[in-house]
Amino acid sequence: MEPKITVIVPVYKAEQYIHKCIDSILSQTFECFELILINDGTPDKSGKICDEYALKDNRVIVNHKPNGGVSSARNNGIKIAKGEYMLFVDSDDWIEPNTLSTLIDHTLNDENDVIIFGLIKDLFSKKELIKSEYNGFFKKQQISIEDLRNNFIYFLNSVGMHPSWMYLFKTDIIVEQNLYFDSKLVLYEDFDFNLRYLNHSSKITFIPDALYHYNLDASTNQLAKRNKINIVSDISTVCNSLFDFINHTNQNMMLKKNAEQMYSYVLPMYTLCLKNIIIHKKVTKMSEKFEVLKQLHNDENFRLVMLHYANSIRFYKFLFILLNKKLYLFAYLLLLYKFYK
Structure with missing residues (x-):
């Protein structure tokens, strides 16, 4: 059987x-x-x-x-x-x-x-x-x-x-x-x-x-285990799957209806990525940190999220400006100030 x-x-x-x-x-x-x-x-x-x-x-x-x-x-x-x-x-x-x-x-x-x-x-x-x-x-x-x-x-x-x-x-x-x-x-x-x-x-x-x-x-830092150079690509991939699922039947109407909720859900995913850059500050080369920031700058989903929040949350406004100007060192210092304890 x-x-x-x-x-x-x-x-x-x-x-x-x-x-x-x-x-x-x-x-x-x-x-x-x-x-x-x-x-x-x-x-x-x-x-x-x-x-x-x-x-x-x-x-x-x-x-x-x-x-x-x-x-x-x-x-x-x-x-x-x-x-x-x-x-x-x-x-x-x-x-x-x-x-x-x-x-x-x-x-x-x-x-x-x-x-x-x-x-x-x-x-x-x-x-x-x-x-x-x-x-x-x-x-x-x-x-x-x-x-x-x-x-x-x-x-x-x-x-x-x-x-x-x-x-x-x-x-x-x-x-x-x-x-x-x-x-x-x-x-x-x-x-x-x-x-x-x-x-x-x-x-x-x-x-x-x-x-x-x-x-x-509880003794293991789950976030620190995610040390991966293409973390941005991972988040962007699942964001594409999420947007595709929600907007499956009507690309325009559904996106407008759910945009606020979708972006509020996606934002913590990218925040996880930003925190990841800081958590590995002692073991990851600065060049690798800058590479992740470059990937964020070039990622279309991250750009959409930032455009949605940059005018309402000061931290993301400054971060978005720094990334657009390719000032990756200053962007990294901003992340240190925001997340490192």
């Missing part, structure tokens, strides 16, 4: 977490699934641990590949998936025992192209749980793709919708539309994939059930 759900887990340097992750999947109350573990060239014992699980349970499939990043690993899983639906789980996270049964119940009772569910963010410090936070929609709601487009910023702010592991995807849509994660992206690769998938969806169901546990280490 073909598996109803394919669960895809990219594995890299996950030795201390992988047992809990895999055990949470194999102990599901719903048993008609396959678990694809993608060993992304991990240097630790994670790959060996995956092989040991495959010997014990025939639902486990292990795929070994050279290191290529989380998107590359997920894409390998997509290519070999046999389930009718697809679920992504990160190797340092885990899911509730009723996750698959809950999701299957909703697929049987409702016609939908995607289910978006809740999660629990578990914040740790030195392996001690500090607090847990719920993220998700407060009630079950099924909406059309038109409703989602017209109220997308509301749902983004209410639910998040960035991580792919909040979604149960339909495999047919992924395969028929040739959808894969963009392996060049380090920032917002999940969000970019989700937006492109939603562009081919008709009905979306939100459920309040908190089925996924996202582990977050």
Whole structure:
């Protein structure tokens, strides 16, 4: 019998977490699934641990590949998936025992192209749980793709919708539309994939059930991990996907209606990029910082955001002027003054 759900887990340097992750999947109350573990060239014992699980349970499939990043690993899983639906789980996270049964119940009772569910963010410090936070929609709601487009910023702010592991995807849509994660992206690769998938969806169901546990280490600076010379390109790519999704049906009318909300949502993405320049002030060459500022100056989406905010927020007004005059050193000093603590 073909598996109803394919669960895809990219594995890299996950030795201390992988047992809990895999055990949470194999102990599901719903048993008609396959678990694809993608060993992304991990240097630790994670790959060996995956092989040991495959010997014990025939639902486990292990795929070994050279290191290529989380998107590359997920894409390998997509290519070999046999389930009718697809679920992504990160190797340092885990899911509730009723996750698959809950999701299957909703697929049987409702016609939908995607289910978006809740999660629990578990914040740790030195392996001690500090607090847990719920993220998700407060009630079950099924909406059309038109409703989602017209109220997308509301749902983004209410639910998040960035991580792919909040979604149960339909495999047919992924395969028929040739959808894969963009392996060049380090920032917002999940969000970019989700937006492109939603562009081919008709009905979306939100459920309040908190089925996924996202582990977050409070002692790690998540922003500092994003040291990447083409960070501007990553943000611009997902901005293009966001604008394309919201403006999909009517390029002019929809843009005017949602411009204020879209720019207010995109602004923090570029602010993240600006903060990134400062966080790496001791380890990144000044020439590389200037290169990022040049990329910002040349990025059309950043220019649109700045044109929208330059007259109302003094900091962005001055930054925009400095970048337009190619005074990158002064722009960098302005960022130091604004963000460095």
